[in-house]
Amino acid sequence: MAEENELDGYVKIDRYNPVKIERIASHYSEILSDIGEDPSREGLLKTPERVAKALQYLTHGYDLKPHEILRSAMFKEEYSQMVVVKDIEVYSMCEHHLLPFFGKAHVAYIPNGHIVGLSKIPRVVEAYSRRLQVQERLTNEIRDCIQETLNPLGVAVVIECKHLCMSMRGIQKQNSVTTTSAFTGAFANERTRAEFLRLITASLD
Ligand SMILES: Nc1nc2c(ncn2[C@@H]2O[C@H](COP(=O)(O)OP(=O)(O)OP(=O)(O)O)[C@@H](O)[C@H]2O)c(=O)[nH]1
Numbered sequence: 001m002a003e004e005n006e007l008d009g010y011v012k013i014d015r016y017n018p019v020k021i022e023r024i025a026s027h028y029s030e031i032l033s034d035i036g037e038d039p040s041r042e043g044l045l046k047t048p049e050r051v052a053k054a055l056q057y058l059t060h061g062y063d064l065k066p067h068e069i070l071r072s073a074m075f076k077e078e079y080s081q082m083v084v085v086k087d088i089e090v091y092s093m094c095e096h097h098l099l100p101f102f103g104k105a106h107v108a109y110i111p112n113g114h115i116v117g118l119s120k121i122p123r124v125v126e127a128y129s130r131r132l133q134v135q136e137r138l139t140n141e142i143r144d145c146i147q148e149t150l151n152p153l154g155v156a157v158v159i160e161c162k163h164l165c166m167s168m169r170g171i172q173k174q175n176s177v178t179t180t181s182a183f184t185g186a187f188a189n190e191r192t193r194a195e196f197l198r199l200i201t202a203s204l205d
């Protein structure tokens with residue numbers, strides 16, 4: 001079982017649950033046979049176990065507690081301008097095909113007496129993206145977690161992703177990007193939302 005630190009909701013993801021690994025691996029051994037492969041050939045001998053570990057890693061967000069992650073680093077501060085963390089890499093798996101979708105998340109909030117340790121925002125993105133997801137729910141869950149924990153004046157989340165289920169199979173559109181967004185509070189205001197959108201499209205150079 002992944003080992004949990006009760007204090008901050010983090011989980012050591014280098015520890016695998018051996019019982020689950022064995023079970024998942026045995027399912028994958030059958031899947032290999034079902035697709036016409038020979039699971040006993042040399043190159044595939046360790047594949048079921050590798051896939052089981054990869055899958056456990058790719059879904060380790062279920063073991064994380066994003067609200068606690070945020071609560072572990074909240075600081076009283078009178079800063080009341082927009083805080084934006086942009087270009088956060090996202091790697092998730094679509095719940096319909098178990099294929100990856102990946103891209104970037106941009107997150108902003110307007111503090112209301114408290115700020116949060118900056119690294120905790122990408123950690124929240126990780127906690128929700130390392131699960132089976134649809135992009136819309138991922139977007140809303142990140143927004144809700146920040147709103148519920150930090151109680152800021154507003155939260156904004158924009159996610160842009162490519163879905164492999166739309167490029168390497170199915171409709172096979174290689175370049176389509178899906179954008180989702182979710183806002184609360186002050187971001188209902190058109191000017192505030194426009195400032196956020198300007199900041200996430202601005203470049204540092
Ligand atoms: N809204 C939403 N849809 C998604 C996401 N990821 C995958 N999908 C879609 O989920 C849908 C599942 O539709 P189905 O018709 O049941 O599955 P399918 O026959 O494999 O569909 P195709 O992909 O069109 O071949 C597809 O349209 C996918 O593009 C996501 O994050 N959000």
Ligand SMILES: [Zn+2]
Pocket residue numbers: 094095096097098099163165166
């Ligand atoms: Zn899909």
